[in-house]
Amino acid sequence: MNKTFVSYNNIVSSLGFNSETVVENIRNEVSGLKLIDNKNVLPEPFYSALINSEELEQAFLKLQPKEDFTRLEKMMITSLNEVIQSSKIELNERVGFIISTTKGNIDALDENNPFPIERAYLSELGKNIKEFFSFKNDAIVVSNACVSGILAIAIAKRYIQQNTYDHVFIVSGDVVTEFILSGFNSFQALSNVPCRPYDKNRTGINIGEVAASVLVTNNSKNLSNNAVEILGESSCNDANHISGPSRTGEGLYRSMFSALNQANLKTKDIDYISAHGTATMFNDEMEAIAINRLELQNVPMNSLKGYFGHTLGASGLLETIIGMHSLNNNILYASRGFETLGVSKPINVIKKTTPKELKTFLKTASGFGGCNTAVIFKKIKNNYV
Amino acid sequence: MNTNYKITSYCHIKNSKVSLNGSVIFSEQLLDFPEFIKAAYKSQDTKYPKFFKMDNLSKLAFLAADILLKNENLNLEETNNIALVFSNKASSLDTDRSHQKAIQHKDNYFPSPAVFVYTLPNICLGEISIKYKLYTENSFFIFDHFNAKHLLTYTNSLLDTNKAESVLCGWVEFEGDHYEAFLYLVSNEGNIEHNKQNIITLYNT
Numbered sequence: 136m137n138k139t140f141v142s143y144n145n146i147v148s149s150l151g152f153n154s155e156t157v158v159e160n161i162r163n164e165v166s167g168l169k170l171i172d173n174k175n176v177l178p179e180p181f182y183s184a185l186i187n188s189e190e191l192e193q194a195f196l197k198l199q200p201k202e203d204f205t206r207l208e209k210m211m212i213t214s215l216n217e218v219i220q221s222s223k224i225e226l227n228e229r230v231g232f233i234i235s236t237t238k239g240n241i242d243a244l245d246e247n248n249p250f251p252i253e254r255a256y257l258s259e260l261g262k263n264i265k266e267f268f269s270f271k272n273d274a275i276v277v278s279n280a281c282v283s284g285i286l287a288i289a290i291a292k293r294y295i296q297q298n299t300y301d302h303v304f305i306v307s308g309d310v311v312t313e314f315i316l317s318g319f320n321s322f323q324a325l326s327n328v329p330c331r332p333y334d335k336n337r338t339g340i341n342i343g344e345v346a347a348s349v350l351v352t353n354n355s356k357n358l359s360n361n362a363v364e365i366l367g368e369s370s371c372n373d374a375n376h377i378s379g380p381s382r383t384g385e386g387l388y389r390s391m392f393s394a395l396n397q398a399n400l401k402t403k404d405i406d407y408i409s410a411h412g413t414a415t416m417f418n419d420e421m422e423a424i425a426i427n428r429l430e431l432q433n434v435p436m437n438s439l440k441g442y443f444g445h446t447l448g449a450s451g452l453l454e455t456i457i458g459m460h461s462l463n464n465n466i467l468y469a470s471r472g473f474e475t476l477g478v479s480k481p482i483n484v485i486k487k488t489t490p491k492e493l494k495t496f497l498k499t500a501s502g503f504g505g506c507n508t509a510v511i512f513k514k515i516k517n518n519y520v
Numbered sequence: 521m522n523t524n525y526k527i528t529s530y531c532h533i534k535n536s537k538v539s540l541n542g543s544v545i546f547s548e549q550l551l552d553f554p555e556f557i558k559a560a561y562k563s564q565d566t567k568y569p570k571f572f573k574m575d576n577l578s579k580l581a582f583l584a585a586d587i588l589l590k591n592e593n594l595n596l597e598e599t600n601n602i603a604l605v606f607s608n609k610a611s612s613l614d615t616d617r618s619h620q621k622a623i624q625h626k627d628n629y630f631p632s633p634a635v636f637v638y639t640l641p642n643i644c645l646g647e648i649s650i651k652y653k654l655y656t657e658n659s660f661f662i663f664d665h666f667n668a669k670h671l672l673t674y675t676n677s678l679l680d681t682n683k684a685e686s687v688l689c690g691w692v693e694f695e696g697d698h699y700e701a702f703l704y705l706v707s708n709e710g711n712i713e714h715n716k717q718n719i720i721t722l723y724n725t
Contacts, residue, residue, distance in 0.1 A: 178629075237640060239611075244620040257611050258664040275670065276662035278611055279642045286659065293677040314616075317623045318636035369683070372604075372649040372658050378637045389655050397681075503637060504646035506658050 137353050139292045140515065142362040144456045145217040147210050148345040148443060149184040152194055153217065154361075158460040161468050162488060166442050168329045168341055176313040177320060182329050183311050184343035184444045186210060200267070205240045205250055207310045208260065210346035212267050215306040218348040219268060223357070224302050231300035232270045233291055234261055235283035235307040237448035239276075242312045264306065272300075278448070281411070281502030282370065283307065284347070285451025288510055289368035291351035301353050307449035308346035315342055315447070322378070324415055330445075332412030332438035332470060333419050333484050335477030340413045343444025347453040355515075361463035363512035366495070367398030373505035380417050384425025386507035387499060391429050394509040400495070402431050405511070407467060407496040409458040412438020413445050414472070418501065423478035431497075437485045441471030451500040451508065462493045462514040525679055526710030528686070530722050531588045533560070533580060533701040540587055542725055553699050557583060566590070573634070574647060575615045576699070581606065581644035581692040582651070584701040588688065589652055592705070596653055602705075603657035603684035604645045605674055610695040611641045611662050644692065657683050666691050666702070668719040675706050675714070691723070 145153055149167030150160040160167075167184030188206075195209040198216055211234070224230060236257065243254035253259055261274030277283050277290060284307040291303035309315075319325050319342060326339035351365075352358070371393065373386035381387075395402065408431060410422055426432055439454050446453055461468060469488045476484070494514050501507045532539045538546040538560050546563045548556055557579045561571055566586055574582060585604075594600050615638040622630045637643060642660040649658065657678055661670065675687040686707035693700045702723050706714050712722070 238616075241616060244613075244616060246624055255613060255616070256609065257662040258609055261662070262664070273664070277659060278640070278662055279658065279660050280640045290659070290674070293674065293681070296681075297673050297677045299673050313623060314620060314639075317631040318619060318633075318639065321631040321636055322633045370657050370659070371655050372646065374649040374653050374655050376650070377643050377646045378633070386655060393683075502642075503640055504642040504658070505649060506642060506646070 137296065138355065139295050139365045140352050140355065140358055140362050141288060141365060141455065141459065141512065142350045142352055143218045143222045143359045144349045144459065145214045146345060146347050146453060146456055147186060147214040149186055150442065154456055154460060158457060161442055161457065162466065164469055164471060164488065166329060166471055167343065168444055177316045181316065181325055181327065182341040185311060186344055205254060207240055207308055208263055211264055211306045211308045214346040214348040215304060218304060218350055222350045226268060226270050228271050229301040231272055231294050231303040232265065232274050233287045233303055233305045234264065234274050234276045235287040235305065235448050235452065237278060237280060237283060237309050238315060241314045242310065280504050280506055281447055282451060282500040282506045282508040283448035284453065285455060285498055285500045285508045285510055286370055287452060288351060288365065288455060289370060289508065292365050292368060295351065295353050303351045304348065305351060305452060306346060306348040307452040309344060309447040309449055311342055311344045326414065329472060330414035330440050331472035332414040332440050333476065333478055333482065334473050335475040337414040337419065337477055339415055341444035343446045345443055345446045345449050345453050347449050347456055349452060349456065360516065361459045362515055363459050363462060364515050366400065366511045366513050367394040368510040369393035369397065370506065370508040373507065375505055377505060378503055380421035380501055384421045384428060386505060387422065387425035387501055388428045390507045390509040391425065391497065391499065394511050398511040400511065402429060405431060405434050405495055405497050406493045407461060408434050408436035409454045409496055409498045410436045410438050411500045412440055414440060420478050423480040423482050426482055427480040432481050433483050435467050435483050435485050437468060437470035451498065455498050458496045458498055458512065462496060463516060465490055465493050467491050525676065525706050525714040526708065527712040527714050527718060527722065528705040528707045528710035529588055529591055530704035531584045532725065533584050534699065538587065540591060568651060575638035577612060577614060577692060577694040578638065578644040578647050580694050580699055580701050582647050584692065584703045585648045585688060588703055588705055594652065600652065600654060601656055601685040602654055603678050603687045604648060604654065605659050605671060605687055605689040606645060607661040607663055607667060607671065607691055608641065608693040609662065609664060610693055612639050614694050615639050666723055668716045668723065672716050672719060
């Protein structure tokens with residue numbers, strides 16, 4: 136089968152509006168999480184990483200929009216525009232387009248939202264982004280809880296290998312809304328301090344917002360300098376519980392196992408794991424169990440939730456982009472918020488940002504509905520120039 | 521690549537009727553959806569109390585899947601590698617509206633985790649996976665209308681790459697008074713060729 140690559144990429148976030156700026160902030164261990172006190176969205180103060188609205192407006196207006204767009208659409212369009220421009224790919228019939236999101240413009244359901252309720256349909260979101268860029272194909276919208284962002288990469292690869300497309304642009308995004316915050320708060324899952332994935336003193340998640348975009352392509356020429364090859368991917372359900380992870384890490388274990396098989400790699404070939412690490416008690420414990428079952432416990436790993444919070448349907452794509460830069464820069468970035476191991480099995484959480492020669496990484500994610508996804512990437516720098 | 525996959529069986533739930541492979545197996549007029557789906561569930565003799573905790577979309581998807589998979593006489597002691605590829609237009613908007621109602625007014629504020637968990641369309645895939653012990657590929661897609669071409673491509677991809685031995689796929693839509701489920705199983709077994717035209721024909725049956 137033809138090779139498939141993840142190439143040009145962009146992040147619009149609290150830590151900057153392009154991948155390089157964001158990665159530089161992570162290298163300096165700067166977090167986008169801040170204490171927000173806004174009774175309109177949550178009765179108690181909460182930590183979140185929000186995109187600066189004025190900066191977003193300025194960046195978006197440069198694209199000369201002719202209509203009104205929602206906050207999420209502005210984030211997505213601003214992010215995707217940079218990837219389309221830098222790839223210089225003509226948007227013809229051979230170019231596919233995937234949107235990954237959990238809730239899209241869900242704020243349009245609010246009585247006080249200026250946009251009509253129809254805007255809350257994910258297919259409307261797809262149409263608006265499609266029309267802005269004049270894609271020839273309709274958007275494929277994937278909404279599969281918190282694995283959506285990483286699953287989108289697997290889906291793009293599958294479309295390319297079925298020879299439906301040569302290139303697929305993916306844009307992922309979710310916004311911080313009262314809808315989401317009130318829901319996670321009802322689960323008592325929100326932390327009132329910056330989140331601490333895998334740490335003994337972790338107290339739950341923070342919700343954040345980003346838009347992230349990539350190009351997935353079968354063309355080994357004209358790749359970005361941080362491009363990676365997709366070696367293996369798999370997505371397996373826990374078949375256990377709709378809102379709690381499996382106690383044996385079944386679905387995540389099977390996903391990682393199957394992705395390794397497809398990649399034809401052994402556990403020792405993995406240099407780095409970009410894990411999910413939401414900082415809830417159950418999720419982090421489940422990951423540690425699954426990682427140990429596959430004997431990956433010595434591989435350096437991090438969760439990036441301490442920088443961005445949990446960015447839901449965008450998190451998997453966001454964290455893949457950081458992983459690509461990690462490989463390209465040969466740096467393992469610290470898992471912010473981690474001090475003392477707080478899971479029952481040993482795992483190698485990166486405490487300090489360290490230079491290290493890196494070739495491959497494994498990205499994992501898990502979500503409500505019992506879904507799990509694992510994708511393995513390999514650096515291609517110097518191989519295809 | 522093997523393109524000789526077959527549509528093994530299919531199920532519709534719409535217009536007050538439940539049908540399997542084109543034959544009506546349950547019909548009940550004059551009931552609203554919650555009553556209808558409960559009566560349909562009881563007619564199938566599926567003893568699964570969790571059904572009553574599900575939201576409308578999950579009940580609809582679960583029952584259609586249950587009817588099809590029951591018909592397959594699966595051995596639940598073994599691992600069945602059946603992937604789930606579902607789609608719709610309204611995502612989980614029916615339950616989203618319930619959650620929105622619970623938070624709209626601060627003087628009447630009652631968000632609940634039992635409702636919030638269903639504000640994701642893929643939860644119905646989790647429900648089916650739990651019942652049938654499917655540790656398999658799950659994806660939920662949103663389209664403006666039934667998209668046979670997408671389902672065909674994605675299902676073929678999962679079968680070609682041995683990600684699954686069979687794929688349960690289709691359309692499950694619930695919003696307001698409107699409900700419609702069309703699920704079909706794709707594998708190496710069966711008499712109907714798995715192609716776009718046949719998927720569209722069966723969908724419109």
